[in-house]
Amino acid sequence: MNKKTGLKREPLTDAQLLMSITIVIFILMYLAAMAFLQGGFLHPQQIFDMLNDNASLIIVSCGLTIVMIGAGIDISVGAVTSLVVMSCVLYLNGGGNIFGSILLALGIGLAFGVVHGFLISYLEIQPFIVTLAGMFFARGMTTILSVNPQKVEHEGFAALRDVKIEINALGYTAKNGNFVPARMELGVVVALLCVVVIFILLKYVRLGRNIYAIGGNQQSALMLGINVKRTRFISYVISGLLSGISGYVFMMHTGAGNATNAAGMEMNAIASSIIGGTLLTGGVGNVLGTFFGTMTLTTIKKIVVSSGLNDPWWQSITTGGMLCFFILLQSVVLNKRSKSKK
Amino acid sequence: MQDEVLLQMSHIDKRFPGVLALNGVDFTLRRGEIHALMGENGAGKSTLIKVLTGVYRMDGGTITVEGNSISIHSPQDAQNNGISTVYQEITLCPNLTVAENMYIGREDGAWINHKDYEKKAGEILERLSIPARATQQLGDCSLAVQQMVAIARAVDMKCKVLILDEPTSSLDDKEVNMLFKLMRDLKAQGVGIIFVTHFLEQVYEVSDRITVLRNGELVGEYLTEELPQVELVAKMIGKDLDELNDLGSAEEKKTSDKEVFYEATGLSSSDALPFDFQIRKGEVNGFTGLLGSGRSESVRAIFGADKVTGGAVKINGKSVKITRPIDAMKNGIGYLAEDRKRDGIIAELSVRENIILALQVMKGLFKPISRSEAEAFADEYIKALNIKTASRETPVGSLSGGNQQKVILARWLLTHPDYLILDEPTRGIDVGTKLEIQKLVLKLAEDGVSVTFISSEVEEMLRTCSRLIVMRDRHIVGELKGADLNQTQVMKTIAGGEA
Numbered sequence: 001m002n003k004k005t006g007l008k009r010e011p012l013t014d015a016q017l018l019m020s021i022t023i024v025i026f027i028l029m030y031l032a033a034m035a036f037l038q039g040g041f042l043h044p045q046q047i048f049d050m051l052n053d054n055a056s057l058i059i060v061s062c063g064l065t066i067v068m069i070g071a072g073i074d075i076s077v078g079a080v081t082s083l084v085v086m087s088c089v090l091y092l093n094g095g096g097n098i099f100g101s102i103l104l105a106l107g108i109g110l111a112f113g114v115v116h117g118f119l120i121s122y123l124e125i126q127p128f129i130v131t132l133a134g135m136f137f138a139r140g141m142t143t144i145l146s147v148n149p150q151k152v153e154h155e156g157f158a159a160l161r162d163v164k165i166e167i168n169a170l171g172y173t174a175k176n177g178n179f180v181p182a183r184m185e186l187g188v189v190v191a192l193l194c195v196v197v198i199f200i201l202l203k204y205v206r207l208g209r210n211i212y213a214i215g216g217n218q219q220s221a222l223m224l225g226i227n228v229k230r231t232r233f234i235s236y237v238i239s240g241l242l243s244g245i246s247g248y249v250f251m252m253h254t255g256a257g258n259a260t261n262a263a264g265m266e267m268n269a270i271a272s273s274i275i276g277g278t279l280l281t282g283g284v285g286n287v288l289g290t291f292f293g294t295m296t297l298t299t300i301k302k303i304v305v306s307s308g309l310n311d312p313w314w315q316s317i318t319t320g321g322m323l324c325f326f327i328l329l330q331s332v333v334l335n336k337r338s339k340s341k342k
Numbered sequence: 343m344q345d346e347v348l349l350q351m352s353h354i355d356k357r358f359p360g361v362l363a364l365n366g367v368d369f370t371l372r373r374g375e376i377h378a379l380m381g382e383n384g385a386g387k388s389t390l391i392k393v394l395t396g397v398y399r400m401d402g403g404t405i406t407v408e409g410n411s412i413s414i415h416s417p418q419d420a421q422n423n424g425i426s427t428v429y430q431e432i433t434l435c436p437n438l439t440v441a442e443n444m445y446i447g448r449e450d451g452a453w454i455n456h457k458d459y460e461k462k463a464g465e466i467l468e469r470l471s472i473p474a475r476a477t478q479q480l481g482d483c484s485l486a487v488q489q490m491v492a493i494a495r496a497v498d499m500k501c502k503v504l505i506l507d508e509p510t511s512s513l514d515d516k517e518v519n520m521l522f523k524l525m526r527d528l529k530a531q532g533v534g535i536i537f538v539t540h541f542l543e544q545v546y547e548v549s550d551r552i553t554v555l556r557n558g559e560l561v562g563e564y565l566t567e568e569l570p571q572v573e574l575v576a577k578m579i580g581k582d583l584d585e586l587n588d589l590g591s592a593e594e595k596k597t598s599d600k601e602v603f604y605e606a607t608g609l610s611s612s613d614a615l616p617f618d619f620q621i622r623k624g625e626v627n628g629f630t631g632l633l634g635s636g637r638s639e640s641v642r643a644i645f646g647a648d649k650v651t652g653g654a655v656k657i658n659g660k661s662v663k664i665t666r667p668i669d670a671m672k673n674g675i676g677y678l679a680e681d682r683k684r685d686g687i688i689a690e691l692s693v694r695e696n697i698i699l700a701l702q703v704m705k706g707l708f709k710p711i712s713r714s715e716a717e718a719f720a721d722e723y724i725k726a727l728n729i730k731t732a733s734r735e736t737p738v739g740s741l742s743g744g745n746q747q748k749v750i751l752a753r754w755l756l757t758h759p760d761y762l763i764l765d766e767p768t769r770g771i772d773v774g775t776k777l778e779i780q781k782l783v784l785k786l787a788e789d790g791v792s793v794t795f796i797s798s799e800v801e802e803m804l805r806t807c808s809r810l811i812v813m814r815d816r817h818i819v820g821e822l823k824g825a826d827l828n829q830t831q832v833m834k835t836i837a838g839g840e841a
Contacts, residue, residue, distance in 0.1 A: 010477045014437070206452050209438070213446055216435035223433040224495075225418055225447030283437035 014337070018277025018330055019289030026296040033299065037306045044170040048184050050298045055187035055253065056081060056246040057265060058294050061272040062198045063242035065290040068273055069202070070235045071215040071282025072120065072127040076134035077243045078265030080112050082258075083138040084247025086145045089257035092154035101157070105248040106241060112138065113240015117233035127236075135266070142259050149258040152251070161252050165189070187249035194242065198287045211235050215282030271319060272297055275326045297322065346373040348408060348534040349394075349425075349503050355402035356389050356558075361732070363389040365558045366403070371503060371534040376525060378537045378545040378566070381555035382578055382744070382772030387538055390555070391505055395427045396420040407502065426496035430508035432488045434495075436481030440467070440474050444495045466494050470524055486517030490524060497528065504528065505536045510544060511769065522548050540772065542571055554578055575773055600624050602659070603792045604644070604675070604761055609653030611643035615816050616653060619644070621761065621792045626783060628795045628803040631813035631836055637796055638680050640813065641763045644794075645670045645677040671704055674760035678750055678767055680796075686750045689739030693731050693749055694720035696738045700753045723752035728778065744771035751779070761792040768797060780806050800832050812836055 012020065033041045040046045051058075060077040067074045087108060088101045096104075112134055119130045152158065164183040171181035202208035210231045213221040222228050250262060276293025278285030300322055301315045349371040356364040364386045371377050381387045392398040394405070396414040405412055407423050414420050420427070434443040441456070441463035449459075463476035472490045474483050480491065489509055496504055506525070510518050525535055525548055537549055545552060545566070552569060554561040554577045561577050569577075600623040610616040617640055621627055629637035642648045646664045655664050657673050664670045670677065679686050687696060698716045705711065711719075720734040727748045731741055738749055747767060754762060764783065768776040783793050783806050797803050803810060804827055812820040812835040820835040 010439075010475070010479070013479055204454050204456075206449055206454055209442060209446055209454055212437060213435045213442075216437035217433075220433040220435050221447070223417060223429075224435070224443070225421065283435070 013284075014279075014334060015277050015284045015286045015289065017333065017337070018284070019286045019292065021329065021333065022276050022289055022292045022296060022326070026292050026299065029296065029299055029303070033303050033306070037303065039306060041302075041306070043172050045172070045180075045182050046302070048167075048170075048182050048188070050295065050302065051188045051191070052183075052185045052253065054294055054298050055185065055191040056250040056262070057268055057272065057298075058191040058291060059194050059242050059246040059249060060239075060265060061269040061276075061290045061294050062194050062287050063239035063246075064266075064269045065273045065276070065278050065285050065287050066198065066202070066211060066235050067127075067239045068270075068278045068280060069215045069282060069285040070211045070232055071218070072232065072235065073270070073280075074116065074127065074131045074236060074239045075266045075270075076112060076116065076131040076138060077239065077246070077269055078262040078267075079135040079138035079142070080109060080240065080243035081247040081250055081265060082261040082263075083142045083145075084108050084244050085251045085254075085261050086142045086150065086257035086259070088248065088251050089150045089152050090145055092152050092157050093150065096154075098154075098156050098160060102248060105244045105251075107244070109240045109242065109244020109247065110237065111240070112243065113237035116240060117236030120236060121229045121233040139259075142261075146257065147259060149256055151256045158255070160186070161255050185253060187252045190245065190249050194245065195287055195291050198238075202287055207231065207234060212283055215284075217283070268294075268297065268319075271323050274323065277330070279330075347371075348373045350406045351390070351394065351403065352405075353403040354390065354393060354400050354405075356386075356393055356398060357401050359732075361558075363558050364393070364400075367555065367558070367560045369553055369560075370563065371536060372551075373502075373534055374529050374532045375550045376529055376535045376537055376548050378539065378549035378552045379555070380545065380552055380574065380578055381561075382774050385555040385578070385772070386558040387555055388507075388742075389558075391427070391507055391536070391538065394420065394425060394503075395505065421499060421501075424500065424502035425505070426499060426501035426503070427505040427507060428489060428492040428496060428509055430511055432485065432492065434480055434488060434492055436479070436488075438480060439476065440478050440480050440483065440491050441476040443480050443491055444476075444498060448499065462498075463494075466498055467491075470494055470497065470527065472524070473520075484517070486513045486520060489513070490521065493524060493528075497533070501533065503534050503536065505538070507538045508540070509537075510539060510541060518544065542574065545574075546571065578773055600790070603657065605656045606644065607654045609643050609655060610651050611639065612649040612651060614639040614643040614648070617643075617818050619811070621794060623760075623792055624787050624790045625809065626787045626793045626795060626807050627809040627811065628797070628807035629811050629813060630796070630800060630803055630832060635813040635836075636816035637813050638765050639816070641677070641765055641794055641796060645675060645763060647677065647679075668703065671700065671757065674758075675763065676700070676754035676757060676759035676761070677763045678747075678754060678765060680765040680769075687738045687746050690737055692735045693724065693729065693738055693741070694734040696749050697723055697752045697756060701756045704757055719756055723756065727752055727755075727782070744775035747771055747779070748775070751782070755786075759791065761794075762786065763794045763796075765796045766798065767795070768799070768802060776802065800829055804829065804832070 060081060063077060064074055084105045088105055091104055092101050116130050116134055119125045120127045163186045166181040166183055168181045171179055174180050202211070210226045213224065213226055214228050214231055218228060251257065272293040273285065273290050274280065275296055276286065276289030276291070278290060297319060300318050304314050304318050347370060351367070351369040354364050354367045367386065367390060369390065379387050379390070389398065393400045394414070396416045396419050399415065405414065412423050414423065438446065441460045444463045445459045460476040467474055467476060472487065472494055474487045474491060480488060483491065493504070509521060513521065529535060539545060549566050551563060552566050552574065553563045554574070556578065602620050603623045605620040607618050608616045609619065614636055629640055631637045639648065643650060646666045646669055650665045655662055662673055664673065667677070694716055697720050698711050702711055717734060723729070724731060724734060729748045729752070730745050738746055741749065751767065767779050780802065783795060787793055795803060795806055808823060810822045810827060810832060811818055812822065812832065814836060822831055822835065
């Protein structure tokens with residue numbers, strides 16, 4: 001090894017490599033859609049629609065990425081999102097105010113995170129079991145609150161919900177000659193903010209690096225003087241909190257609560273993280289990758305629908321295929337890498 | 343400088359259920375010395391180290407550092423008192439950079455300044471001449487360098503006492519020399535180093551003093567230069583030296599002239615290049631070569647442990663197909679894997695369960711071995727191999743390394759193999775057990791069992807094998823027997839000098 005190479009750029013880490021692959025595939029896929037399917041794909045609004053529809057998925061995926069980097073799992077996020085939506089809708093309809101509803105959302109998310117984190121870190125129960133229990137519990141609670149769909153009647157909230165950020169530069173002129181600016185919902189801003197904050201947290205904050213360490217090798221992390229239990233606890237608290245935020249964003253998007261809201265969201269979030277280069281074994285992952293993972297997943301679903309395959313099962317089948325493809329690709333790339341290192 | 347006492351452990355007691363692991367042990371470390379801690383497995387070395395590093399709580403005794411009495415309840419306490427440990431297994435995180443590994447867990451404040459850490463880490467790496475870049479992912483470094491990074495971390499933590507627990511067991515000669523240089527540098531800076539190892543030559547190469555433990559008691563503390571190697575061994579095993587010579591020299595060993603048991607032509611696997619090989623009944627032969635020369639890969643191919651890609655195999659003159667371990671086992675071949683933690687023991691299962699494992703597989707899962715039968719087998723082999731365990735139901739994970747190895751050996755002996763492959767059976771275990779295993783190998787051969795023996799210690803192979811197959815760069819480069827079986831000849835063949 002040459003000492004003089006100290007200034008040379010380091011080769012990409014595993015996480016960076018996997019993320020780069022995802023970004024490239026996302027761009028290629030999008031370009032292909034633009035070329036062959038045209039239609040909506042030619043307008044920037046398509047991207048904003050994807051963001052508008054998936055802001056809450058992006059948020060829970062960020063939480064899942066954190067937990068997965070710490071070699072854990074949290075499958076309660078979809079159910080907690082749903083519970084938050086229903087609770088907030090009922091609270092607002094019962095005469096609550098906006099500020100209170102935000103606190104309620106954060107509080108519910110935090111409570112789930114704290115309980116999960118405590119059971120997993122301090123009582124050392126398997127994260128899968130704990131968050132599975134949390135998932136059933138949250139789903140059950142949602143149904144108890146209301147079996148029927150509930151629409152938000154609160155006026156202040158309706159105003160908040162309808163806030164759209166209009167970007168004229170990315171707009172287009174419709175067939176009837178009216179100019180339509182690109183529209184982005186408030187929830188997207190929240191989601192992008194979450195991505196940025198979590199990115200900084202994971203890269204430049206001690207807590208974030210400690211999460212990587214416990215995911216890389218828990219025993220080593222302990223020997224290196226990291227408070228493994230507390231770190232793991234906090235990772236679940238963050239995931240819970242993000243589920244709360246996700247719930248609020250979800251409500252801002254749909255404006256209604258329904259017991260089946262966000263069904264299967266946890267699985268989409270896991271898929272997004274994995275496609276973005278997070279390894280289930282822990283220690284490797286990147287929240288930017290997760291963001292692009294979500295976008296990739298969404299794009300493929302859009303492509304499926306635009307190709308005329310409207311039946312809902314086609315989306316599931318392609319998602320399954322995608323996930324399989326990415327996992328295979330990752331394992332091939334990582335294997336090749338570890339061989340070339342030798 | 344070497345007379346100033348840095349660390350004093352006095353009358354340390356440690357009890358485990360049913361065992362007194364340490365009985366009034368004293369240990370003294372002076373500033374700027376390398377102090378080897380020696381003893382057989384089960385002598386109490388690991389226990390003493392774990393008491394010092396806060397992994398175990400001692401039941402009695404005192405520890406002072408620089409004259410101040412301290413109490414150690416956790417690894418953190420130990421670190422805060424300037425006691426750092428570098429373990430045999432790397433205890434760093436492979437997914438982080440070298441710099442992060444040096445600073446994580448002890449930064450101030452919530453924010454991390456990567457640039458700053460990389461600069462500081464770079465300076466230390468440079469000062470200690472460690473060939474790694476601060477920005478590199480640790481997992482990309484060789485094991486030796488990873489170990490050095492662990493040491494660099496300890497140094498940066500201003501450690502006064504550095505414990506190196508079997509640091510050299512997975513390093514090659516060049517890497518060992520790099521490590522020794524680093525150790526000497528640190529010694530010159532006044533660090534007291536406790537060096538735990540099984541390699542006697544290494545003890546004599548670097549250490550200033552030796553403390554010997556046996557059965558949880560202190561045998562004595564000696565200056566290295568005043569203690570000849572044979573005496574050290576005698577003190578460690580507490581036996582007569584004559585036993586060491588019992589095994590006879592290589593020249594006396596005749597190659598077996600019985601019929602060929604196993605013969606392979608052009609055998610190759612995913613990891614081994616094609617090779618020819620044969621072994622006769624009652625023969626002990628060995629594969630030798632440097633780490634990575636392909637010796638383990640070759641025997642793994644014989645056992646079908648890796649994907650077999652070609653070649654013909656005959657057993658007792660009949661063609662057979664061995665592509666999976668179960669094929670090999672059904673043909674009477676047993677294989678003791680190199681890495682007993684990964685490929686051998688199942689730590690959570692009891693000694694009994696581990697012993698009957700291979701036999702059960704051979705019989706098939708639908709013909710269970712009865713409990714009483716299994717207990718009888720376990721007792722028989724615990725006695726025959728002198729396995730030190732609290733009972734046959736003790737989880738294997740709690741046994742010492744040498745005894746774990748014996749359990750695996752018992753597992754294969756129970757299947758009454760015709761051909762036994764032992765890959766590094768004596769690695770990381772004490773001198774006494776090594777001798778027992780060597781003797782056992784020779785006894786098996788007398789009973790007509792063929793044995794292939796692999797060891798990093800050439801001397802050990804010369805004592806047991808009547809034929810040595812030498813490998814270099816994944817090819818067989820020579821076969822030594824008879825008068826050629828001596829250290830010089832082996833070294834020459836490995837190194838590539840024509841005889």
